Every structure is written in structure tokens, then in C-alpha cells.
Amino acid sequence: MGGADGLNTAASMTGPRLLTRAALPVDTAALARCLIGKLLVRALPEGVATGRIVETEAYVVGDAAGHAYRGETPRNRSLFLERGHAYVYVAYGRSDMLNVSSEEAGVGAGVLIRALEPLEGVPLMQSNRGVERVRELTRGPGRLCAALRIDRRLDGIDLCREGSLWLGDDAHASDDIGESVRIGISKDVDRALRFYVRSSPFVSGPTSLNR
DNA sequence: AGTGCGATTGACT
């Protein structure tokens, strides 16, 4: 597609534009904030499911709550990939969690994707989740992975390449972004490293954290 | 080889 085609209507066949690695800040907290409003695109045999990222958490370098804190292991090695790669793990034996690696290669840190606003492929997400209510589809890190059928087979993939799972850019810049402490951790509990869209009904967490 | 623990969710009072 040529750059001369400036208009891009909703009816256009043109999908989301890839979010390039160069557009990602080389800093975990900055990346967590940057990813708010961006798109997550999942290509499945049945079709495409897309959501807008409305909640993230940063697990920064030297963070006792982060999985990379004690160094590289077989499970967390994807956190040490160059920024923009997927780190997927299973929490509590039942929920898959999606993170975006966030620093230079060899440095372990990441951004947890905690909630999406469903955009495209809602019926597919409903089918994957076994839930009808759109508001509950992708509200929470485990739920969004179930909705997009994300599991550890996607661990380590490059999210800055159009493939089975990738990040899309979006012009949606002017949302009011809130900050709070992170949810569900027991170490480094006081740091304000959670970011969310204040006006979004799709964010997770208690209302007390979403003001 | 055994143990303890979660970056959660869904069911229930």
C-alpha cells in the first residue's frame, strides 16, 4: 500500500499498522505507559482477534516482584530478550500471562498486559472464553490470554513482526492514564508501576485503585 | 525427590 493513500476508513481492508521496535522506549516503566492505547493482534485459523491495551504493569530491573529478579532460568529466559518479545507463563496453575520484554538483550524485565478493550473478533473471543459478556472477555491478565488463546507456545516470539501475535500502533493518544500500585504481588508493593485508562470499563482491579 | 508458593480466577456467603 502506498503512502499516497492517506485516508484509511473503517471499511478499509487495511488492518492495524505494526508497532516497530524503534518506537518502543528502552525503559520498562516508559514502555508500560507507552503500550497503553496500543493494539494487540492475534491471528488464529478462525480469524483475527484484536484488542486495545488499557492496563499494564511494569516489572523493572532490580524489582523483587519481577520474575527476572533472581537471574535467568528456563522459564523466564524470554524476559532477557531484546524489548518487544513475548514472555508467557502460567500463574497459579491455571492462568496464562502475557508480558512484553522491555530492555536490551541480556537484561531481564518486562511489562505485564493486564486488560484489553475488545475491538475485532468478539465472537471468536467469546468462543475461546466460554463467556458472552463483552466486558468480562479480556478484563484481567489470565482472561485476555484465554480470549486470544495465548499460551506458552507463544513464549519468546517477536511481537514486532506480523505473525500469530503482534503489537499494532494506534492514533488513540489522548486518554487520561492513571497510575497505581501493582496488583497481586507481595514484594515491592508500594511502587506505582501500574498504568491504566481511567475512563475504560475494561480495566481490572478494585475500583479503589482505578481513580 | 520433596516442598512451598504464587504477576489469578470463579464460585460462593
Next chain:
DNA sequence: GTCAATCGCACTA
């Protein structure tokens, strides 16, 4: 609001 399910993995021995 409370609470138990559930299992991969890191850690100890």
C-alpha cells in the same frame, strides 16, 4: 466481600 482450586517451577537436600 471471602476462599479454595491448581500445577509448573525454583529451591533445598
